[in-house]
Amino acid sequence: MSSPDPRWSILWRGPLASCNYACPYCPFAKTRDDRAALADDARxxxxxxxxxxxxxxxxxxLFTPWGEALGHRAYQEAMIRLSHLPNVWKVAxxxxxxxxxxxxxxANPATTALWATYHPGETTLARFLRQCATAQAAGVPFSVGIVGRxxxxxxxxxxRDALDPAIYVWINAWKREADYYTADEVARLERIDPHFRLNLHPQPTRGGLCLGGHTTFTVDGAGDVRRCHFLxxxxxxxxxxxxxxxxxxxxxxxxxCGCHIGYVHYEPLRLHEVFGDGVLERIPAAWPASALPAREGALSSVA
Ligand code: SF4
Ligand code: SF4
Known part of the structure; x- marks a missing residue:
C-alpha cells in the first residue's frame, strides 16, 4: 500500500460552465455564462x-471546470499567483x-502544469501543436490527451508522432459503449499510452481506501468540501x-470509479507511485518512457 501523501491536493470547480468548444461527447451540460455569472465565478x-x-x-x-476556464483572465491570474505562493507545490x-x-x-514553471485535451473537430492539429509549442517554450510541463473514439x-x-516524445499522451477510453474496443485496438492504443488499460473499464473501488476525503478533496465555488467529484x-x-x-x-x-481524476487517488492502485509529482496534471513520474514501442509507418512530423 502506498503511504498517504502528507500534502493536500485540491480539485477546485466553481460555477463557470461555458466553453468555446462544442464537443459532441462533452459530458457536461454546456451553458452560456453571462458577464454577471463570470464575475461571480471570478469572485x-x-x-x-x-x-x-x-x-x-x-x-x-487542479482546476477542473465544467467548461473552459483558461480563456478568462481571472483564471490566468489565479494560476500565476498560486504558482508563486511558497506553500503551493503545484497548480494545474x-x-x-x-x-x-x-x-x-x-507563471512559475516549477509549480505550474497543464492537463491539455486535444479535440479533433473543434481545432486543427496544427493549431493545437502551436499551442503545445507555446506552453513548452514557457517551460510549463503538460500532458496531452484525447477521447479514444x-x-x-x-x-x-x-x-503522438508530431509531439516531442517528452510529452506524455494519454487516451481516455470510450466507456459509454460496453466492450467498445477489440484486443487489437487496445494493443494499438497502448502503443501510444502505456497506461491506457487502466481506464479501459471503471475501477472496482468499494471498500478500498481512497485519499479522497483525506489528503485530497474537492472544493466548490461556495467553499464546500467533498471527497471527490463523484460522491x-x-x-x-x-x-x-x-x-x-x-x-x-x-x-x-x-x-x-470511472474517471482518472478520481481513481488516481484510490490507494490499492498505487498510482501515486506511478505519477509522483505529476499526479495532478497526469504526467507519469517515469516519463519520458525510455522506449515507446515503434509503430509501423510512424511519422516524424505533421505539418
Ligand atoms: S472542450 Fe471540454 S468542456 Fe469544452 S465542449 Fe469539449 S469536452 Fe466539453
Ligand atoms: S475518487 Fe473514486 S475511488 Fe476515491 S472516493 Fe471518490 S469515487 Fe471512490
Missing part, C-alpha cells in the same frame, strides 16, 4: 486563492488549450474554522 475563485495563500499546509490545486488546470497563452510566461485513432497517432456529501467548508478535522482515511463507498 469565488479569488476568495479561494486568498484562502490558499493563508494556509500553512503544502497545497496542490484541465484545458482544451485554445486560449491565448502569453500569460504562462509569468474509433474515428480518431489516426488523429491520435498523428498527434455527494459535504464534509465541511474551507471558510469555516476547523474544517480539516473532517479529513481522515476513508474507504470508498462506490461500486466503481
Amino acid at each position: 469565488r475563485l479569488g476568495r479561494f486563492v486568498d484562502w490558499v495563500a493563508g494556509r500553512a499546509e503544502r497545497i496542490g490545486v 488546470a484541465q484545458t482544451n488549450l485554445s486560449a491565448s497563452l502569453p500569460w504562462l510566461a509569468r 474509433r474515428e480518431v485513432f489516426d488523429d491520435i497517432e498523428r498527434l 455527494g456529501g459535504v464534509l465541511g467548508n474551507i471558510y469555516e474554522a476547523g474544517f480539516e478535522a473532517a479529513l481522515r482515511p476513508r474507504a470508498c463507498p462506490a461500486a466503481t
Whole structure:
C-alpha cells in the first residue's frame, strides 16, 4: 500500500460552465455564462486563492471546470499567483488549450502544469501543436490527451508522432459503449499510452481506501468540501474554522470509479507511485518512457 501523501491536493470547480468548444461527447451540460455569472465565478475563485495563500499546509490545486476556464483572465491570474505562493507545490488546470497563452510566461514553471485535451473537430492539429509549442517554450510541463473514439485513432497517432516524445499522451477510453474496443485496438492504443488499460473499464473501488476525503478533496465555488467529484456529501467548508478535522482515511463507498481524476487517488492502485509529482496534471513520474514501442509507418512530423 502506498503511504498517504502528507500534502493536500485540491480539485477546485466553481460555477463557470461555458466553453468555446462544442464537443459532441462533452459530458457536461454546456451553458452560456453571462458577464454577471463570470464575475461571480471570478469572485469565488479569488476568495479561494486568498484562502490558499493563508494556509500553512503544502497545497496542490487542479482546476477542473465544467467548461473552459483558461480563456478568462481571472483564471490566468489565479494560476500565476498560486504558482508563486511558497506553500503551493503545484497548480494545474484541465484545458482544451485554445486560449491565448502569453500569460504562462509569468507563471512559475516549477509549480505550474497543464492537463491539455486535444479535440479533433473543434481545432486543427496544427493549431493545437502551436499551442503545445507555446506552453513548452514557457517551460510549463503538460500532458496531452484525447477521447479514444474509433474515428480518431489516426488523429491520435498523428498527434503522438508530431509531439516531442517528452510529452506524455494519454487516451481516455470510450466507456459509454460496453466492450467498445477489440484486443487489437487496445494493443494499438497502448502503443501510444502505456497506461491506457487502466481506464479501459471503471475501477472496482468499494471498500478500498481512497485519499479522497483525506489528503485530497474537492472544493466548490461556495467553499464546500467533498471527497471527490463523484460522491455527494459535504464534509465541511474551507471558510469555516476547523474544517480539516473532517479529513481522515476513508474507504470508498462506490461500486466503481470511472474517471482518472478520481481513481488516481484510490490507494490499492498505487498510482501515486506511478505519477509522483505529476499526479495532478497526469504526467507519469517515469516519463519520458525510455522506449515507446515503434509503430509501423510512424511519422516524424505533421505539418
Ligand atoms: S472542450 Fe471540454 S468542456 Fe469544452 S465542449 Fe469539449 S469536452 Fe466539453
Ligand atoms: S475511488 Fe473514486 S469515487 Fe471512490 S472516493 Fe476515491 S475518487 Fe471518490
